[in-house]
Amino acid sequence: MDAKAAIEGLRTGKKPQWSSDSESFEFAQSLDNSDQVPKTFRSEFVVPTKSQLKRKTLNDNAETSKAAAGPEDESIYFCGNSLGLQPRAVGQYLSSYLKTWGSIAVGGHFTPLSDSPLTPYQDMAGDCARKMAPIVGASASEVVAMNTLTINLHLMMAAFYKPTPQKHKIMCEWRPFPSDYYAIESQIEWHGLDPAKSMLLVEPDEGYIITTSKILQLIDQEADSLALILLPGIQYYSGQLLDIPTITAHARKHNITIGWDLAHAAGNVELKLHDWDVDFACWCTYKYMNAGAGAIAGTFLHSKHGNNEHYTGLKGWYGHDKSSRFLMDNKFVPTPGAQGFQCSNPSVVDLTCLSGALSVFEKTSMATLRSKALLLTAYAEHLLTSIAARNIHDGASPFEIITPADPAQRGTQLSVLLQEDLMEDVSAALEGNGVICDKRKPGIIRVAPVPLYNTFGDVWNFMRIFENALKPRTAGKQ
Numbered sequence: 001m002d003a004k005a006a007i008e009g010l011r012t013g014k015k016p017q018w019s020s021d022s023e024s025f026e027f028a029q030s031l032d033n034s035d036q037v038p039k040t041f042r043s044e045f046v047v048p049t050k051s052q053l054k055r056k057t058l059n060d061n062a063e064t065s066k067a068a069a070g071p072e073d074e075s076i077y078f079c080g081n082s083l084g085l086q087p088r089a090v091g092q093y094l095s096s097y098l099k100t101w102g103s104i105a106v107g108g109h110f111t112p113l114s115d116s117p118l119t120p121y122q123d124m125a126g127d128c129a130r131k132m133a134p135i136v137g138a139s140a141s142e143v144v145a146m147n148t149l150t151i152n153l154h155l156m157m158a159a160f161y162k163p164t165p166q167k168h169k170i171m172c173e174w175r176p177f178p179s180d181y182y183a184i185e186s187q188i189e190w191h192g193l194d195p196a197k198s199m200l201l202v203e204p205d206e207g208y209i210i211t212t213s214k215i216l217q218l219i220d221q222e223a224d225s226l227a228l229i230l231l232p233g234i235q236y237y238s239g240q241l242l243d244i245p246t247i248t249a250h251a252r253k254h255n256i257t258i259g260w261d262l263a264h265a266a267g268n269v270e271l272k273l274h275d276w277d278v279d280f281a282c283w284c285t286y287k288y289m290n291a292g293a294g295a296i297a298g299t300f301l302h303s304k305h306g307n308n309e310h311y312t313g314l315k316g317w318y319g320h321d322k323s324s325r326f327l328m329d330n331k332f333v334p335t336p337g338a339q340g341f342q343c344s345n346p347s348v349v350d351l352t353c354l355s356g357a358l359s360v361f362e363k364t365s366m367a368t369l370r371s372k373a374l375l376l377t378a379y380a381e382h383l384l385t386s387i388a389a390r391n392i393h394d395g396a397s398p399f400e401i402i403t404p405a406d407p408a409q410r411g412t413q414l415s416v417l418l419q420e421d422l423m424e425d426v427s428a429a430l431e432g433n434g435v436i437c438d439k440r441k442p443g444i445i446r447v448a449p450v451p452l453y454n455t456f457g458d459v460w461n462f463m464r465i466f467e468n469a470l471k472p473r474t475a476g477k478q
Contacts, residue, residue, distance in 0.1 A: 084290030233265030316343025429469030
């Protein structure tokens with residue numbers, strides 16, 4: 001198979017022509033070993049073993065962890081869309097932080113150490129912004145590492161949501177993640193408005209996919225009442241990648257402020273937030289950026305919004321310009337760009353984890369990762385389609401893929417909607433075989449092969465386990 005041509009085709013929406021042996025493990029291995037496929041960074045991550053997944057203690061000598069950890073004992077981890085694997089660099093960076101803190105104490109705020117991977121504490125947020133900027137298509141001054149995703153959404157809405165009696169609605173998706181729903185709902189209530197009247201939900205015409213035309217039509221229809229648009233880059237349940245540039249351009253045409261929740265898009269797909277003229281965007285870093293559970297989040301603010309004098313609704317000491325921050329004169333001078341939205345002294349532990357995780361991204365590019373992801377996801381779709389065809393009973397398949405078939409409309413995630421009576425048994429079988437992927441009710445298993453550390457061999461092994469998990473139930477329906 002010409003993997004390079006397949007990737008180029010996928011970038012234009014063309015599905016690969018799979019060879020006759022594509023369902024063999026040898027074929028999967030050939031892709032993993034191909035010079036035409038971007039290399040894996042798997043060795044730079046800690047991949048849990050099947051025995052480790054069963055552990056009840058941190059003691060590595062415990063009975064559950066005695067098995068020799070060879071390649072055959074590695075788990076299959078397809079849950080990077082929920083929590084990314086641990087980069088080995090994070091442990092090294094944390095060790096450097098602890099040694100800095102333990103040796104020069106408060107001096108770590110301003111003293112650079114020549115052999116440390118870390119900058120002084122006062123510069124770490126800016127350093128993380130510099131490393132994240134190319135991941136989201138921005139300049140370093142347009143990015144800030146701060147807080148968590150929902151807090152950052154609140155800060156952005158506090159600054160940009162300025163409802164009037166006529167323009168008071170916030171457009172959001174039909175099925176927002178609960179945290180987004182609560183944030184939007186409470187911002188509307190904070191202004192004394194009724195969410196039932198001020199939340200404008202975009203719903204699919206049918207099924208689970210929201211068409212771009214539907215969104216554009218609704219923007220035209222509600223332009224006079226829309227105060228803000230806040231949509232997901234990738235919808236968490238279906239895995240649909242929305243057409244961010246087209247929708248953003250249409251919002252700009254009507255002079256409507258538009259922000260994006262990129263929780264499932266940042267570090268997953270190529271983004272050009274500055275060029276697309278996005279007003280603001282927020283994302284977490286514990287999914288595809290692999291910074292650890294509950295890690296510090298990221299925010300983008302377009303440079304057109306200047307020095308924040310008119311946008312910083314909630315001030316804090318760390319939003320004050322660093323050059324005069326320690327004058328302590330209580331005369332607020334906002335840091336230009338996104339970093340003016342900082343309020344509190346950020347956790348250096350959190351920044352250390354993020355910095356270590358981002359060091360892996362500095363060895364590659366989002367264009368390269370996207371190329372590999374396109375082929376990985378297409379291969380997973382190909383094998384799932386074959387499994388579905390082989391397991392039809394009474395005219396029905398045991399599952400369907402609800403993620404768009406068009407490669408341009410998805411990231412790495414494929415959402416597999418199982419028949420209701422299969423969900424628990426299939427999930428248990430996957431877990432029992434050392435497979436970790438995400439369940440989202442109702443009925444969805446989210447399969448997310450991450451290009452940084454997942455392989456085509458992982459995809460093949462997952463499919464073998466998944467199909468075997470289907471057979472006991474589907475066989476009983478014959």
